[in-house]
Amino acid sequence: MxxxxxxxxxxxxxxxxxxxxxxxxxxxxxxxxxxxxxxxxxxxxxxxxxxxxxxxxxxxxxxxxxxxxxxxxxxxVNTQRDPKILLTTSRDPSASLIQFAKELKLVFPNAQQMNRGGQVISEIIETCRAHDFTDVVLVHEHRGVPDGLIINHLPFGPTAYFQLLNVVTRHDIKDKKTVGTMPQVYPHLILNNFTTKHGGPKSIELKEIGPRFELRLYKIKLGTVDQNEAQTEWVFRPYMNTAKKQKFMGN
Incomplete structure (x- = not known):
């Protein structure tokens, strides 16, 4: 309640x-x-x-x-507050899910990872509200393979549900030399004072830092993840899986 x-x-x-x-x-x-x-x-x-x-x-x-x-x-509007994210897993996580969660923590700036233990979702959401978290990210698995990710915006929602596909952690990438170092700084974009050209096709080099995964959105709820009665704003249906509908949703 x-x-x-x-x-x-x-x-x-x-x-x-x-x-x-x-x-x-x-x-x-x-x-x-x-x-x-x-x-x-x-x-x-x-x-x-x-x-x-x-x-x-x-x-x-x-x-x-x-x-x-x-x-x-x-x-x-008129706020300088950065997102404050709690990242946790389903109960009794496997070693691979724990590893993926550790690496995922580095993807989200200002994220804190928490061991789920025996806590229920409603307790986690209430604790995060009390401590001014802006989002909760839950990672799930099936038979040791990460297969789901939920992003719950606080304090009242919405909540987005994603299917996780083709997950490859940094730990599992075989060619260690090609994997870049995971930066510890917040990502940022500089959009002002671009008055000259910078770099070129031959001077740009991208490095994969991992983890590698695909996300497929399948549901959006207006409430928080613990509110079973929350209204569903959007849900993926099998009939949407056509070329015409996929093009529409991708625009």
Missing amino acids: LPPKIKRLTREYLYRKNLEGKQRLLYEKKRKIREALEEGKPIPTELRNEEAALRQDIDLEDGNTAVPMSHIDDEY
């Missing part, structure tokens, strides 16, 4: 998320009004009854309020 406070906050989170559809519809109406005014065209017939109210809203907007923000934007 979730504490009353968490239940209330979860309801508020889902309510804000549901409002996004209405805000997007209102944004589209105002966008059509703006375009008509800028291009000197007549106001669309379906918006004439709302024109006065919409134009009043447009006059009051600025650069920060003209485009609707999502619940995801609300979480990260």
Whole structure:
């Protein structure tokens, strides 16, 4: 059972998320009004009854309020908080799963690995909420082979479920000379002041550092991983496994 406070906050989170559809519809109406005014065209017939109210809203907007923000934007706007990730495994993990989890920890910046022990999922989620973790990553296996990965965003979700395929740990890569050293620094992108060309086709060299694996998303839930009653936002169906549908999902 979730504490009353968490239940209330979860309801508020889902309510804000549901409002996004209405805000997007209102944004589209105002966008059509703006375009008509800028291009000197007549106001669309379906918006004439709302024109006065919409134009009043447009006059009051600025650069920060003209485009609707999502619940995801609300979480990260004006904050410098880095993700704080807990990584753990299913119960009684094999040696190969433990090794994969250790290497996976180095893939996610600011990740902490925890031995699962006898803890149930609900206890792990509640502890992570109390200690301001932003995400929980769970790795599963079948007969000693890592085959599943769950990413649970905190405090209220969503939760993404992935199938793990073709896992090869750094430990299992045979040619040790080709495996680069695992960096201990946070990855970062520099996007400003690119005024000159840098490098070229012959001067770029990439090294595999591992681990090597493929991820296949098959389900997204709106709640946390311990909430069986949480609504399923998306799930992979067999009929999606066609060339046309795969192309659509890949766009």
